[in-house]
Amino acid sequence: MEFAAAASSGPRLRRPVGAAYAALDLGTSNCRMLIAAPTADGFRVVDSFSRTVRLGEGLQASGCLSQAAMDRALCALQACAERLSRRPVRAVRAIATEACRRAVNGGEFLARVQAETGLRIDIITPREEAELAVESCVPLLRGAGRRALLFDIGGGSTELAWVRLPEDEGCPELIAYDSLPSGVVTLAERFGSTCFDRAGAFDPAGFEAMVDHVADRLQAFERIHCIGREIRLGRVLLLGTSGTVTTLAGVALNLSRYRRPLIDGAVLTHASAGAALDVLRGLGRAGLEQHPCIGPDRVEFVLPGCAIFAAIHRTWPAERILVADRGLREGMLLRLIRGERRRAPRPVAACPSEAIAL
Numbered sequence: 001m002e003f004a005a006a007a008s009s010g011p012r013l014r015r016p017v018g019a020a021y022a023a024l025d026l027g028t029s030n031c032r033m034l035i036a037a038p039t040a041d042g043f044r045v046v047d048s049f050s051r052t053v054r055l056g057e058g059l060q061a062s063g064c065l066s067q068a069a070m071d072r073a074l075c076a077l078q079a080c081a082e083r084l085s086r087r088p089v090r091a092v093r094a095i096a097t098e099a100c101r102r103a104v105n106g107g108e109f110l111a112r113v114q115a116e117t118g119l120r121i122d123i124i125t126p127r128e129e130a131e132l133a134v135e136s137c138v139p140l141l142r143g144a145g146r147r148a149l150l151f152d153i154g155g156g157s158t159e160l161a162w163v164r165l166p167e168d169e170g171c172p173e174l175i176a177y178d179s180l181p182s183g184v185v186t187l188a189e190r191f192g193s194t195c196f197d198r199a200g201a202f203d204p205a206g207f208e209a210m211v212d213h214v215a216d217r218l219q220a221f222e223r224i225h226c227i228g229r230e231i232r233l234g235r236v237l238l239l240g241t242s243g244t245v246t247t248l249a250g251v252a253l254n255l256s257r258y259r260r261p262l263i264d265g266a267v268l269t270h271a272s273a274g275a276a277l278d279v280l281r282g283l284g285r286a287g288l289e290q291h292p293c294i295g296p297d298r299v300e301f302v303l304p305g306c307a308i309f310a311a312i313h314r315t316w317p318a319e320r321i322l323v324a325d326r327g328l329r330e331g332m333l334l335r336l337i338r339g340e341r342r343r344a345p346r347p348v349a350a351c352p353s354e355a356i357a358l
């Protein structure tokens with residue numbers, strides 16, 4: 001899998017074999033890792049890992065990570081550490097997000113992880129979470145207009161990033177961000193199984209209750225930044241990066257199986273997004289379990305994610321939504337690669353035409 005960071009204007013930089021970087025994201029629902037080798041304009045994924053661990057299960061009620069959830073996450077992290085031990089990796093960045101931020105025993109758990117696996121995992125702030133999401137999406141934002149509103153629907157929270165876009169090849173500027181304490185896991189636990197009735201069919205009233213709850217929370221951000229007015233003037237790109245948004249794109253494209261090249265960079269229109277939501281709401285529990293873009297591991301969280309998406313789109317009804325199958329891991333990898341290139345000594349050129357731009 002190739003991942004482009006930006007257009008390359010110079011010759012390709014040849015890297016020694018084995019020059020790889022790793023990024024690990026321990027979230028509220030999933031543990032994910034990418035190992036990638038640099039290319040001239042980004043990186044190429046050489047190994048990946050993803051496992052549902054439900055680290056935040058029960059956190060809404062107890063304020064703590066449960067023993068069962070920690071054991072599941074630790075098992076996944078041991079698998080990550082084993083993969084890293086088999087491959088020469090130049091640098092590793094590992095982060096934890098909302099579940100470990102909120103849990104009173106989050107730091108204690110990560111200390112146990114380091115002792116048992118050797119992995120040092122940092123709990124990042126909501127701001128850094130928003131910055132990494134924006135960084136991963138820079139190629140999709142180039143030439144997109146004046147402003148972008150990026151939303152990342154996670155397991156324990158939903159991140160919003162209000163971004164000023166450059167007119168040239170400069171970097172996007174984060175104007176403001178917000179972290180809503182509503183993700184697919186926290187919303188599912190707060191509202192229970194209100195998306196389904198006892199027979200497993202979709203319950204419109206339960207779904208609307210979740211949409212209203214999230215939409216109310218979005219109003220503070222809207223009042224401060226007046227994003228709705230900018231959207232009405234056609235000045236804002238709405239960009240979504242999460243399993244919820246990529247699932248909606250897969251449904252809208254009627255894919256028989258999930259295919260990242262068709263999803264990353266796809267555009268959902270207002271109509272196609274609404275139609276995809278209708279399809280998912282009409283499937284019921286059994287239909288969601290059998291859908292090729294969902295599966296049984298995610299069935300409890302798909303409709304809470306759809307409710308968050310519906311609340312965002314109700315608050316900011318952009319005609320087009322750009323879909324990104326990229327996020328924190330990609331942002332970390334780009335930072336690691338760029339940081340090393342900045343530290344590397346520039347080669348001495350025999351003449352100006354032989355210089356290589358790093």
